[in-house]
Amino acid sequence: MNPNPYLAGLELVKKHYESSSQSALAKCILSLYNHAHAFSIGEILEPLGGEYKTVVLAMVNEYARYGETAELRLAGEFIYANFPRLKELSNAMSDARRDVWQQWNLREEEEFRRQDLDD
Numbered sequence: 001m002n003p004n005p006y007l008a009g010l011e012l013v014k015k016h017y018e019s020s021s022q023s024a025l026a027k028c029i030l031s032l033y034n035h036a037h038a039f040s041i042g043e044i045l046e047p048l049g050g051e052y053k054t055v056v057l058a059m060v061n062e063y064a065r066y067g068e069t070a071e072l073r074l075a076g077e078f079i080y081a082n083f084p085r086l087k088e089l090s091n092a093m094s095d096a097r098r099d100v101w102q103q104w105n106l107r108e109e110e111e112f113r114r115q116d117l118d119d
Contacts, residue, residue: 005058006032006071010078012055020047023086026079028056030086032063033076037090 002008009025016022024047027039044056063072080087 004071005055005062006069006075009055009059010075012052013075013079021052024048025052025056026083026086028059029072029075029079030083030090032059033068033072033079036094037080037087038093039090 002011006029009029013022013025013029024044028044031038031044041060045053048056062069
């Protein structure tokens with residue numbers, strides 16, 4: 001197995017098509033590669049065991065230590081190009097978050113206007 005955790009994860013993703021482990025690894029790589037496509041660590045770790053969980057934790061540790069690297073970009077670009085459903089899902093999650101934030105901001109603005117009228 002490759003000593004770089006992103007490349008090790010990429011090898012496993014390429015090896016095990018259409019498995020829950022492949023999807024979880026792809027989610028982890030995509031989440032680290034681009035925060036706009038973030039999945040929860042619980043969602044990533046839940047279906048994994050053994051080697052897969054070790055690789056995911058190594059990727060998270062690598063990111064915490066070094067941030068974005070060339071290896072992460074390589075793995076992320078592969079996932080971005082080959083997992084359109086994950087992009088679609090993460091885009092939907094991102095859009096929903098944005099919509100909720102906008103609703104909260106509108107409510108806060110309305111509340112401030114009401115307070116100004118009361119004063």
